[in-house]
Amino acid sequence: MVQRVLEVDKLKVGIKDDGEKIAIVNGISFYLHKGETLGIVGESGCGKSMTSLSLMGLLPPGVERHDGDVRLGDLHFKDFSKKDWRKIRGKKISMIFQEPMSSLNPVYTIGEQIMEMVLSHEKVSKKAARARALEMLKLVGIPRPEHVLDEYPYQLSGGMRQRVMIAIALSCNPEVLIADEPTTALDVTIQAQILELMKDIQNQLDMSIVLITHDLGVVAEMCDRVIVMYAGEIVEESLVVELFDNPKHPYTRGLIASLPDVDEQKEYLSSIPGVVPAPGNMPAGCRFAPRCTLAHERCNETPPLFETESGSQVKCWLFEEKKSEVVAT
Amino acid sequence: MTEEQNVLLKVENLKKHFPVKGGIFGNKTLQHVKAVDGVSFEVMEGETFGIVGESGCGKSTTGRTILRLLEPTEGNIYFQGRNLAELNNSEMRTLRKDIQIVFQDPFASLNPRMRVRDIIEEPLINFGVADRKERERRLLEVADQVGLTPAQLTRFPHEFSGGQRQRIGIARALISKPKLIIADEPVSALDVSIQSQVLNLMRDLQKELGLTYIFISHDLSVVKHFCDRIGVMYLGKMVEIAEKNRLYDKPMHPYAEALLSALPSPHPLKKKKRIILKGDVPSPSNPPSGCTFHPRCASCMDVCTTDQPTLQAVEDQHAVSCHLYTEAGKKSVAAGEPV
Ligand SMILES: Nc1ncnc2c1ncn2[C@@H]1O[C@H](COP(=O)(O)OP(=O)(O)OP(=O)(O)O)[C@@H](O)[C@H]1O
Ligand SMILES: Nc1ncnc2c1ncn2[C@@H]1O[C@H](COP(=O)(O)OP(=O)(O)OP(=O)(O)O)[C@@H](O)[C@H]1O
Ligand SMILES: [Mg+2]
Ligand SMILES: [Mg+2]
Numbered sequence: 148m149v150q151r152v153l154e155v156d157k158l159k160v161g162i163k164d165d166g167e168k169i170a171i172v173n174g175i176s177f178y179l180h181k182g183e184t185l186g187i188v189g190e191s192g193c194g195k196s197m198t199s200l201s202l203m204g205l206l207p208p209g210v211e212r213h214d215g216d217v218r219l220g221d222l223h224f225k226d227f228s229k230k231d232w233r234k235i236r237g238k239k240i241s242m243i244f245q246e247p248m249s250s251l252n253p254v255y256t257i258g259e260q261i262m263e264m265v266l267s268h269e270k271v272s273k274k275a276a277r278a279r280a281l282e283m284l285k286l287v288g289i290p291r292p293e294h295v296l297d298e299y300p301y302q303l304s305g306g307m308r309q310r311v312m313i314a315i316a317l318s319c320n321p322e323v324l325i326a327d328e329p330t331t332a333l334d335v336t337i338q339a340q341i342l343e344l345m346k347d348i349q350n351q352l353d354m355s356i357v358l359i360t361h362d363l364g365v366v367a368e369m370c371d372r373v374i375v376m377y378a379g380e381i382v383e384e385s386l387v388v389e390l391f392d393n394p395k396h397p398y399t400r401g402l403i404a405s406l407p408d409v410d411e412q413k414e415y416l417s418s419i420p421g422v423v424p425a426p427g428n429m430p431a432g433c434r435f436a437p438r439c440t441l442a443h444e445r446c447n448e449t450p451p452l453f454e455t456e457s458g459s460q461v462k463c464w465l466f467e468e469k470k471s472e473v474v475a476t
Numbered sequence: 477m478t479e480e481q482n483v484l485l486k487v488e489n490l491k492k493h494f495p496v497k498g499g500i501f502g503n504k505t506l507q508h509v510k511a512v513d514g515v516s517f518e519v520m521e522g523e524t525f526g527i528v529g530e531s532g533c534g535k536s537t538t539g540r541t542i543l544r545l546l547e548p549t550e551g552n553i554y555f556q557g558r559n560l561a562e563l564n565n566s567e568m569r570t571l572r573k574d575i576q577i578v579f580q581d582p583f584a585s586l587n588p589r590m591r592v593r594d595i596i597e598e599p600l601i602n603f604g605v606a607d608r609k610e611r612e613r614r615l616l617e618v619a620d621q622v623g624l625t626p627a628q629l630t631r632f633p634h635e636f637s638g639g640q641r642q643r644i645g646i647a648r649a650l651i652s653k654p655k656l657i658i659a660d661e662p663v664s665a666l667d668v669s670i671q672s673q674v675l676n677l678m679r680d681l682q683k684e685l686g687l688t689y690i691f692i693s694h695d696l697s698v699v700k701h702f703c704d705r706i707g708v709m710y711l712g713k714m715v716e717i718a719e720k721n722r723l724y725d726k727p728m729h730p731y732a733e734a735l736l737s738a739l740p741s742p743h744p745l746k747k748k749k750r751i752i753l754k755g756d757v758p759s760p761s762n763p764p765s766g767c768t769f770h771p772r773c774a775s776c777m778d779v780c781t782t783d784q785p786t787l788q789a790v791e792d793q794h795a796v797s798c799h800l801y802t803e804a805g806k807k808s809v810a811a812g813e814p815v
Binding site for chain 1: 496528529532536537580581582623625627628634636637638639640664665666668669670671672673676679694696735738753758759760761762
């Protein structure tokens with residue numbers, strides 16, 4: 148059997164409002180195989196970043212894990228101390244953050260920030276760490292890397308900052324990489340280069356990747372398997388080709404239909420009407436039902452994940468008869 | 477685009493060079509990063525002008541310099557015929573009501589200590605809309621348009637996801653009903669469905685209010701969908717400006733051609749062969765001689781290494797800066813040089 152490097156079990160993440168727990172991520176479970184690339188897609192605000200930050204033990208103040216567990220190989224995340232985390236982060240599990248400015252330190256130079264990561268995991272000299280930093284900047288395609296090493300984040304363009312983040316995350320050859328919208332600020336040519344780089348490192352080291360992106364082109368290019376999230380829950384899990392050819396959940400179908408097609412001229416793009424419900428204000432039953440054109444009475448009840456013939460899992464009553472229930476949530 | 481349209485914004489030979497400091501005390505200027513290096517273009521009233529190009533080529537700097545959030549090193553910017561460089565501070569402040577910007581990095585551009593409602597409303601206060609009820613009405617209207625609920629308005633920026641923050645920035649830019657919006661990667665942090673909602677909204681507002689957009693993006697399918705004319709930037713310069721269909725059907729500049737070949741096809745089994753540009757990304761502080769693209773260009777000729785081409789109209793609504801289309805270049809080809 149293929150080794151599972153990461154296993155997430157009924158993870159609940161949320162905030163406390165007047166002592167009342169409000170879930171942002173509502174009990175999601177998934178796993179990651181060694182060497183695999185798992186995509187996570189879903190509407191803005193559905194909890195993708197909160198899921199990934201909780202995998203790194205880096206939830207922002209006020210947001211906490213309410214329930215569930217995460218296993219990294221044979222390590223139980225519940226037992227980690229601050230010191231354990233420092234050893235694990237960057238080496239066993241590393242993350243490319245969605246917003247470079249929020250994770251780069253404005254008062255340190257780019258070089259110092261990459262070197263710090265290298266020095267905290269490897270017994271190398273400062274000089275060697277600086278050489279590694281320079282090499283990483285070259286690998287992610289930063290022009291005039293010797294100068295950028297001594298520059299501060301504010302002096303870089305949006306895409307350059309994002310690439311610096313990528314350089315930091317990859318500098319210690321992590322076993323698991325969590326990439327939260329790693330290429331949103333990059334043009335297609337550099338995006339292609341970064342995706343190639345991630346694949347190269349993956350092939351060399353059998354790195355496993357969780358790739359969060361709203362760019363379905365990137366999903367198509369990179370992922371083996373895809374999880375679709377909606378309002379803090381997983382609504383579909385499919386192999387990548389299946390997801391594009393035969394999207395099942397009505398939300399996934401809407402998502403695939405919203406893609407702008409370069410070969411077609413349309414004045415307006417199709418989109419899913421309405422907005423995601425806010426945490427703490429979720430509809431009872433299926434959370435997508437208020438926006439779903441196929442909603443019926445049954446949808447007042449929360450559907451479980453159903454397994455379909457193609458092996459996909461779908462949280463929608465429309466798939467009830469087709470196959471038996473897998474997990475009750 | 478029709479002939480009678482008025483020019484709303486005219487940018488002439490715009491330059492922005494950043495000093496690179498060094499030396500023992502870090503106070504010596506060693507060289508300059510030529511982030512924007514002689515850019516000229518016009519934007520017509522009611523149109524959407526797209527700016528595309530590699531990361532770091534100077535798109536955001538162009539946008540910020542137009543608004544004079546950065547002082548231009550050289551060049552002129554005319555808005556409705558008035559030279560922005562000649563305006564004093566108070567005139568410039570009034571004018572900011574008419575030109576708004578949506579920043580690329582939503583995290584860095586929203587004040588973390590302000591509630592979202594105050595962030596969005598601020599331009600109205602700055603521009604003297606004193607009536608509270610009116611401000612409230614506008615606030616709820618734009619919030620609704622970008623998909624933020626009234627309950628969310630009382631929260632702080634850090635409580636929002638990346639895509640939600642982007643919508644806060646868009647709402648803030650829309651609220652003062654400007655004439656020109658410089659939208660710097662406005663939808664790149666959004667998932668496709670919200671992206672469509674926001675683009676549809678921007679288009680509706682354009683029709684309703686006659687808005688003009690400068691739309692900066694690296695997403696070529698979005699640009700193709702949304703823009704009327706497109707300028708392609710490379711290393712601080714405009715290398716091609718064309719009406720959208722002309723550009724996508726027949727890119728003239730070899731860089732534009734490579735860029736368009738990299739358009740992703742959104743299906744896992746239809747992976748395309750992309751032209752990945754050879755050679756290193758050159759340094760904007762020490763750009764190559766002649767045509768700055770020549771070290772990476774598959775059609776490079778001798779003349780390209782020495783002479784800098786300029787942007788010239790070669791067809792109707794299609795201008796390009798490349799020796800393949802200049803007299804000097806054609807001579808070079810006639811002399812039997814390989815292309
Ligand atoms: N610090 C916080 N306090 C309270 N709520 C928060 C906080 N951070 C995020 N949220 C809420 O949690 C939800 C999930 O946010 P998250 O950042 O995980 O979304 P996302 O799926 O990554 O979206 P995007 O695609 O826009 O990045 C959102 O509704 C957001 O408003
Ligand atoms: N404040 C600054 N000080 C020094 N250099 C700067 C500053 N701002 C930008 N630069 C440099 O100017 C160049 C152009 O940056 P700009 O942000 O305009 O690029 P961009 O085209 O918007 O790229 P992206 O697509 O990555 O956002 C980069 O080389 C950058 O390092
Ligand atoms: Mg996110
Ligand atoms: Mg930019």
